[in-house]
Amino acid sequence: MLWPHGTQSIALIGFGVTAGFLLGNLIGDAWSGAPLLDFLDYRGHKLATTLTITLVATAGACFFFYSLGKSKHLQGQIERARRDATEARLKLLETQLEPHMLFNTLANLRVLITLDPPRAVAMLDRLNSYLRVTLSGSRTLAHPLGAEFDRLADYLELMSVRMGERLRYALELPAELREVPVPPLLLQPLVENSIRHGLEPKVEGGEITVRARREGDLLVIELSDTGVGLDAASPSTSRDGGGFGLEQVRERLTTVYGPRAALTLAPGEHTGTRATLRFPLQASSTGDAPAASPTP
Incomplete structure (x- = not known):
């Protein structure tokens, strides 16, 4: 806060009142051509008038700076509360995504x-x-891309055990983008969606490609597959780009990066589906994510 506490506050006010009283009257006497220290003359209540003006000005200045300091303090508390709410929201979304992935994997394992x-x-x-790699570290709101x-x-290798040669994949990440902080579990729901709705319904399976690039101050991540495409996918996916995982990704992007973030689905160049994420390289001021922890 801008306003001091305790004896510092009393000393500051006393020094300010004394210095302002003496210096202001000396300047006023010099400006008006009055004798030096003429304000000490009791005749005509000069001293009482001067003291009253000084005390009123002091009270006004104290109230102004106290209010300014309190406003700064309250603004800081509001910002901290907003950050805490954002962090809690992101943690909730992540805890919803992890069981979703785990349940699907266990169902496949049962078969x-x-x-x-x-x-x-x-x-x-x-x-x-x-799971050992995923759960061994402490939860963070962001980690390097x-x-x-x-x-x-790791997840695609896990799915490759189940699908065998029906699943092929390629991951392309430029070295200069490896340390860009992003929310954890941002891409996995998209890959899971591609496998479930694109590749699995196709007898011969297909390929998933994930690419990252930079466009100005935006990070663009494209996930394309050679699956059955939007028209042949399930209604909840093809009609409005919905589904649990995709909605969670959209919500997390909006929470962290604001209105400039977007997730779009479109038909692939020849076949399949292309999902594109665009969001600023830096989180928005209304939804700051913490700095990414170093890559292990």
Whole structure:
């Protein structure tokens, strides 16, 4: 706060009143041509009038600076409360996404246990490794884009155990973008959506490609697949780009980056679907995400 506390406050007020009283009257006497220290003359209540003006001005100045300091303090509290609310919201969205992914994986694992036990064991080992990496670190609201791509590679390897050669993927991340902070689990719901609605309905499977690039002050991430496409996908996906995972991604983007962030779905260049994320390289002032933790 701008306003001091305790004895400092009393000393500051006393010094200000004394200095202002003496200096102001000396300047006034010099300006009007009155004798030096003429304000000390009691005749005509000069001293009483001068003291009254000084006290009124002092009270006004004290109230102004006290109000200014209190306003700054309250504004800081509001900003902290807004950041805390944003952090709590992001943590809630992340905790909703993780069980969603885990339940889908366990459902697939249950099928494999009956049809192909060796692949089920391999998938369980991958899941164990994936969860160890994912849950071993403390929860953060942001991590480097490189860590997000590494996490995505782990998830795709996990899905490759189940789908075999039907799933192929490529991840393209320029070195200069690896340290850009992004919310965790930002891309996984998009990949999960591509596998579930694009590649799985296709007998021969397909390929998923994830690319990141910079356009001015925006980070652009494109995820394309060679699946069945929007027209053949489930109604909830093809009609309005909905679905649990996609809505969570949109909500998290808006919470962190504001109205400049966007997620769009469009048909692929030849086949399949293309999902494009665009958001500022820096989080918006209304929804600041903390700095990313270093890549392990």
